[in-house]
Amino acid sequence: MRTVSEPKAYLVTRPSVDWEGIAAFLEDEGVPPIPESIRAGKDESAVVVEISARLCYMSYGRGRKDITNFVDNLLSKGDGSVFEHVNYGFAITGVSRALTHELVRHRAGFAYSQRSQRFVDESEGRFVLPPALADGRDGTEEAMALLTDALESASASYEKLVTALEEVLPKDIFSDWRDRRKAIRQAARAVLPNATETKIFVTANVRAWRHFIQMRGAAFADWEIRKLALMILEVLAVEAPLLFGDFTVEDLPDGTQIATPRYSKV
Ligand SMILES: Cc1cc2nc3c(=O)[nH]c(=O)nc-3n(C[C@H](O)[C@H](O)[C@H](O)COP(=O)(O)OP(=O)(O)OC[C@H]3O[C@@H](n4cnc5c(N)ncnc54)[C@H](O)[C@@H]3O)c2cc1C
Known part of the structure; x- marks a missing residue:
């Protein structure tokens, strides 16, 4: 795994x-x-x-x-x-399906293209470790073992489901072998967890990126998407310092960071 x-x-x-x-x-x-x-x-x-x-x-x-x-x-x-009028596009990898489900809720000014679980085989895919466990905090060893077991089990179930469906799904009901493969993968993905890694191409304009960073860079946002929001801010603050320079980044006692703009929701 x-x-x-x-x-x-x-x-x-x-x-x-x-x-x-x-x-x-x-x-x-x-x-x-x-x-x-x-x-x-x-x-x-x-x-x-x-x-x-x-x-x-x-x-x-x-x-x-x-x-x-x-x-x-x-x-x-x-x-x-x-x-x-000002757009920036990012190819984003190493993020979970849980994160992209939150990301794609941002509608105004955003465009998305995401890796398909129907077309792409997930048996060789990766899983994203949630920051609370990935950061190696003391005492999280047991939680990490539980997570690893669950992910390995999901991965094994995915592969078994693909094999089982390969055997039973009739070929003659599909006009093309690709449609059959798609039908198998779209059914097998039912057992993939939120932690499944995905890749997504995101383009957004500056107004939209600012709103995204404000919402997802705040203390109440999930740690994984917050990390991404801060990463994007770091890049954009260099690319367009006048348009992102009013954000301040702070360290929290829990080891994470937040970003707060001087000008809210412009
Ligand atoms: C910490 C956190 C927790 C969340 N928890 C949940 C949850 O439990 N369940 C859940 O469903 N969602 C949840 N969300 C998602 C949230 O409700 C929004 O869907 C998401 O943050 C996108 O925000 P938005 O609609 O402002 O962004 P966008 O869709 O990018 O819109 C930007 C702005 O454009 C305007 N706008 C966009 N579309 C319209 C429209 N159709 N009509 C009028 N004005 C519009 C609004 O002013 C909006 O703020 C959560 C978000 C955060 C940050």
């Missing part, structure tokens, strides 16, 4: 701007070009926010001159819709 105890979140997509397009738009509209001072170095996420936000009032070349101050003002006022 293979287990995993840490999620991995690979940033695979980020926003980019077309400076020529921006220049052409501003020139055609007869407004001043975006001054260098307003650009936040190599981080183009804030530029997307600025271009879209200024369009509302056609305020290019006017008002706030500093991008940090500009974005902070939007966050503090809760002008969240402009953050929807």
